[in-house]
Amino acid sequence: MLSLSGECTYMHVTGTLWQPIYTWGVNFMSLDNESRVMADLRKLDAQTIGAIYDKYFPEVYRYVRYRINDDSVAEDISSDVFVRLLEAVKKRQGPQSNLKGWLIATASNTVNDQLRRQYRRPTEALSESMPDRDSSVIAEVDSREQTRIVQLAYAQLTLEQQHVLALRFGLGYSLEETADYLNKKANAIKALQFRALAALQRQIGEVDHE
Amino acid sequence: MNNLHDILEVCLQDVENGVDLETVLARYPEQAVELRPILQASINAKKMVVPAPSSDVVRRNRAKLLQHAAQMRAAQSAPANRWFPSFQRLAVALGLILLFFMSGTSLVRASSSALPGDSLYSVKRSWEDVALFLTFDAEAREALEIEFENERLTEIADLFASGRPAKVDFSGIVTRQNEDGWRIANILVIVSEQTDLPGQSVDIGAAVRVTGMTNGNGVVYAEQIELLPVGSPLPEVEVEEAPDEIEVEEPQATFQPDNEDTAPASVTETPEIGITTTPSPVSTPKIESFEGILNSIGKDVWTINAIYVNITNAEIKGIPVIGARAKAEGYYLPDGIFVAIKIEIINSGSSNDNLNSNNNDDGNANTDDHSNDNNNTNSNDNDDGNSNNNNDDNNNNDDNNNGG
Numbered sequence: 001m002l003s004l005s006g007e008c009t010y011m012h013v014t015g016t017l018w019q020p021i022y023t024w025g026v027n028f029m030s031l032d033n034e035s036r037v038m039a040d041l042r043k044l045d046a047q048t049i050g051a052i053y054d055k056y057f058p059e060v061y062r063y064v065r066y067r068i069n070d071d072s073v074a075e076d077i078s079s080d081v082f083v084r085l086l087e088a089v090k091k092r093q094g095p096q097s098n099l100k101g102w103l104i105a106t107a108s109n110t111v112n113d114q115l116r117r118q119y120r121r122p123t124e125a126l127s128e129s130m131p132d133r134d135s136s137v138i139a140e141v142d143s144r145e146q147t148r149i150v151q152l153a154y155a156q157l158t159l160e161q162q163h164v165l166a167l168r169f170g171l172g173y174s175l176e177e178t179a180d181y182l183n184k185k186a187n188a189i190k191a192l193q194f195r196a197l198a199a200l201q202r203q204i205g206e207v208d209h210e
Numbered sequence: 211m212n213n214l215h216d217i218l219e220v221c222l223q224d225v226e227n228g229v230d231l232e233t234v235l236a237r238y239p240e241q242a243v244e245l246r247p248i249l250q251a252s253i254n255a256k257k258m259v260v261p262a263p264s265s266d267v268v269r270r271n272r273a274k275l276l277q278h279a280a281q282m283r284a285a286q287s288a289p290a291n292r293w294f295p296s297f298q299r300l301a302v303a304l305g306l307i308l309l310f311f312m313s314g315t316s317l318v319r320a321s322s323s324a325l326p327g328d329s330l331y332s333v334k335r336s337w338e339d340v341a342l343f344l345t346f347d348a349e350a351r352e353a354l355e356i357e358f359e360n361e362r363l364t365e366i367a368d369l370f371a372s373g374r375p376a377k378v379d380f381s382g383i384v385t386r387q388n389e390d391g392w393r394i395a396n397i398l399v400i401v402s403e404q405t406d407l408p409g410q411s412v413d414i415g416a417a418v419r420v421t422g423m424t425n426g427n428g429v430v431y432a433e434q435i436e437l438l439p440v441g442s443p444l445p446e447v448e449v450e451e452a453p454d455e456i457e458v459e460e461p462q463a464t465f466q467p468d469n470e471d472t473a474p475a476s477v478t479e480t481p482e483i484g485i486t487t488t489p490s491p492v493s494t495p496k497i498e499s500f501e502g503i504l505n506s507i508g509k510d511v512w513t514i515n516a517i518y519v520n521i522t523n524a525e526i527k528g529i530p531v532i533g534a535r536a537k538a539e540g541y542y543l544p545d546g547i548f549v550a551i552k553i554e555i556i557n558s559g560s561s562n563d564n565l566n567s568n569n570n571d572d573g574n575a576n577t578d579d580h581s582n583d584n585n586n587t588n589s590n591d592n593d594d595g596n597s598n599n600n601n602d603d604n605n606n607n608d609d610n611n612n613g614g
Contacts, residue, residue, distance in 0.1 A: 044279045046276055046280070062261075075271065147257045147258060150255070150258055154255070201251035
């Protein structure tokens with residue numbers, strides 16, 4: 001016990017000497033220098049790619065999974081976004097400044113492509129998963145069922161409405177951040193999110209009544 | 211109307227900050243009727259929030275990405291090395307082509323037994339380049355490249371036999387790293403401070419090219435060791451027996467997969483460290499295992515579940531058949547390649563005598579469920595550990611994680 005407390009004091013006193021060990025800070029600091037990161041990325045440097053992946057994959061995955069209600073498809077798309085990053089950087093078409101913005105935009109485009117492909121095929125999800133029920137049963141549906149209804153309603157929105165809701169409510173971005181990602185003015189986002197939420201609530205009502 | 215959009219944004223921020231819906235609406239009695247369903251929808255939209263991906267998903271896709279990057283790197287560098295030999299060699303080669311047509315093959319034939327240091331040795335190497343240059347069939351080319359790599363080892367064996375010092379170069383897999391030196395393609399290589407090592411760490415299982423000097427003791431003093439890209443031609447070397455004897459300087463505990471619970475916390479993957487630490491020549495791999503479908507079988511490299519698995523040092527149990535289910539135990543190299551220590555063919559179709567299998571070569575969720583049961587018995591440690599590495603096709607786990 002004595003030696004343990006001694007060690008702590010030592011570390012505390014010589015705190016500055018230990019700074020380099022806190023690799024979290026160093027890691028993000030080095031990723032913040034985007035021009036250097038892009039140069040290393042162009043060289044396909046494994047450590048840089050690993051660091052970018054570690055920092056952004058969870059967020060990209062959460063975005064994709066919010067928009068697509070399927071674990072394995074969401075995983076494939078999220079993974080594909082990073083492969084596309086490597087391919088784009090190799091062709092010098094990758095992000096110039098905002099790496100995270102590029103990743104989210106690519107994720108959004110890939111999701112849109114996937115959904116368009118699905119729309120072309122007849123979807124059975126709605127009819128199959130919404131059996132007839134009387135109103136008393138609806139009152140008792142658990143929260144999981146409610147989430148499922150929201151998901152079905154969400155899938156009926158336009159791709160842009162889905163995108164804005166995923167950023168604002170899936171990832172919790174602020175109005176300004178969302179405006180940045182969509183390359184629009186804050187007022188336009190206010191109107192867009194208003195319409196998206198109104199449409200969502202309308203669709204929830206429709207799904208509920210089917 | 212714009213006003214309503216602005217009010218909605220204010221209300222959304224209030225709700226976000228934990229203010230009750232009714233309290234928020236009471237502040238805007240005129241707009242309350244219109245705002246209520248919109249705010250209700252925002253609360254519904256938040257119900258769909260998904261948690262971060264499971265560590266399994268993160269690790270699996272990380273390996274895939276790094277592997278893809280390694281392939282891209284190899285594609286960039288490999289053709290350049292082979293198709294465009296240095297100008298000097300090309301000049302000699304063109305000269306040789308002329309000589310060939312003018313004076314027959316006598317000079318070339320005379321050079322065929324030349325050893326490094328002999329005056330005819332450069333003729334021999336240039337002739338090899340010519341032969342490669344004029345071979346257009348990919349398979350024949352590969353066979354020729356391997357033959358030439360074999361020739362390098364034969365030359366070194368001859369140099370050792372005669373005790374002659376000479377400058378040599380050869381390729382091979384690193385099979386051992388300890389204080390006596392490294393074993394590469396069954397040749398003992400002395401790596402010293404003067405040795406020019408690559409920026410990345412060189413692990414056991416890595417394919418490398420060694421440039422160095424032979425001496426009378428039957429060892430090569432390495433001047434330079436380079437990592438080879440994936441798919442480079444390697445000589446055919448008899449696999450050392452007893453692969454269990456693979457030695458790594460430190461720490462020994464990591465090579466006891468039976469004892470997972472006691473594995474030190476320091477060996478768990480900490481990617482942040484990777485970007486700041488200077489690479490050391492010997493790293494300490496973390497033993498992991500995964501299960502999947504055997505997609506392809508090569509001489510040194512198999513693919514299991516689309517992951518490249520170096521099998522040079524692996525102890526292989528069972529008969530490998532493409533489509534069979536295999537369990538690989540080993541470690542990942544920084545470039546995403548998995549170096550196997552042990553591979554077990556769990557279900558190889560007709561010729562299997564295994565216990566748990568369903569004779570299901572497709573490797574669907576059924577077999578995964580079985581392996582899950584087995585795994586759970588010894589995976590009660592941290593979520594970064596070795597549990598459930600094998601669920602590529604099985605989403606049940608992720609559902610469980612996300613459900614809460």
